[in-house]
Amino acid sequence: MDFSYSAKTADYLQRLDTFMREFIEPYESQYQKENFRLNGTPNWREWQVPPRVAELKQMARERGLWNLFLPDDKLGAGLSTLEYAPLAERMGRSLLAPEIFNCNAPDTGNMEVLYHFGDKSQQRRWLQPLLDGETRSVFCMTEPDVASSDATNMQTTIVADGDEWVINGRKWWSTGLGHPQAEIAIVMGLTDEDADKHQRHTMILVPLDTPGVNIERMLPALGEYDAPYGHGEVIFDHVRVPKENIIVGPGAGFKIAQGRLGPGRIHHCMRAIGAAERALELFIERGATRIAFGQPLLKLGGNTERLADMRVAIDQARLMTLYAAWQIDNIGALKAIKEISAIKLVAPNVLQQVVDETMQLFGGASMCHDTPLPGLLAVAKSLRIADGPDAVHRATIAKTELKQWQGRRHD
Structure with missing residues (x-):
């Protein structure tokens, strides 16, 4: 095995390092102050993203420093996992940098799900806006009433009803739920409790403006609300979404x-x-x-x-x-x-x-x-x-x- 940088990694790393030193690192202290001024409250409905963030994201995209995590040379940088790793390390030196390059969690994981497992319609409707940085997403997996360290414990249900799926349950620590641009959640829930334990659960796409999606609160992590992203607790109360919102199929979660x-x-x-x-x-x-x-x-x-x-x-x-x-x-x-x-x-x-x-x-x-x-x-x-x-x-x-x-x- 060889861990030396490929030519592509070396090129991206040099450009990434230059951008971070020239634009992101000098702004970090000001960002911290602006973010507190705009979002120093647990009321996530009033949270805003400091305007400079959007400017930096546009600059990064214009320089080709965008979607670096995605192993597709048309939609992203086309790097392997090993090639991308040094870029992730460089971004990790800043709490702000991953978002600037559209490489922040949970969006990266959700984009990977839609890229690898989503159908063409799901990719057009939900993946492309995420790739373009126009929207944000949420991943709803952990639940407050079970030991979520064993994911097979998840109790949120996803039940077929005609041409729809009906979702009921409670999730928490859903990162990004408070972001003003968050529009879609990937929810993991139980579809067949009698199946093998690793084939009982399913992932489904749930727009956050669907009736029955009730965001109760943002949870402070070690006293910080992590605005404008937030880690939220959300109830799905008889939430109905079309059959086509399921990813791959029942039991594939x-x-x-x-x-x-x-x-x-x-x-x-x-x-x-x-x-x-x-x-x-x-x-x-x-x-x-x-x-x-x-x-x-x-x-x-x-x-x-x-x-x-x-x-x-x-x-x-x-x-x-x-x-x-x-x-x-x-x-x-x-x-x-x-x-x-x-x-x-x-x-x-x-x-x-x-x-x-x-x-x-x-x-x-x-x-x-x-x-x-x-x-x-x-x-x-x-x-x-x-x-x-x-x-x-x-x-x-x-x-x-x-x-x-x-x-x-x-x-």
């Missing part, structure tokens, strides 16, 4: 989810590594320039040893993630389940470790938005839950490892 979540985890993990790199730079800068007890902070309290440990941890996480990306490209996400689970376990933990150590060095300044550290910490902790708790990933890794060991014993 888990098959689609595996296709959606495999590459998406590479994106998340590489962005986490980019965020960890930024935190490490802040650690070094702070440690080298701040003086306490007559010495730079780096020379106190074992901070140089911590620096070395963090450097090694980031590099290890990167190599593991690139290997998982290589596996997805070569054998597919379903066969790379152990490697995907491993990076979901490792990358967010590394980010959390690096951010935590950096916050210790910054002291009180780390607790407010004068630095990106609170946002990076929220990303790290959220990923350790949103992508499944660590215990689930460990169980998957162990189960796969034991199965492989038993297979070798019988060879």
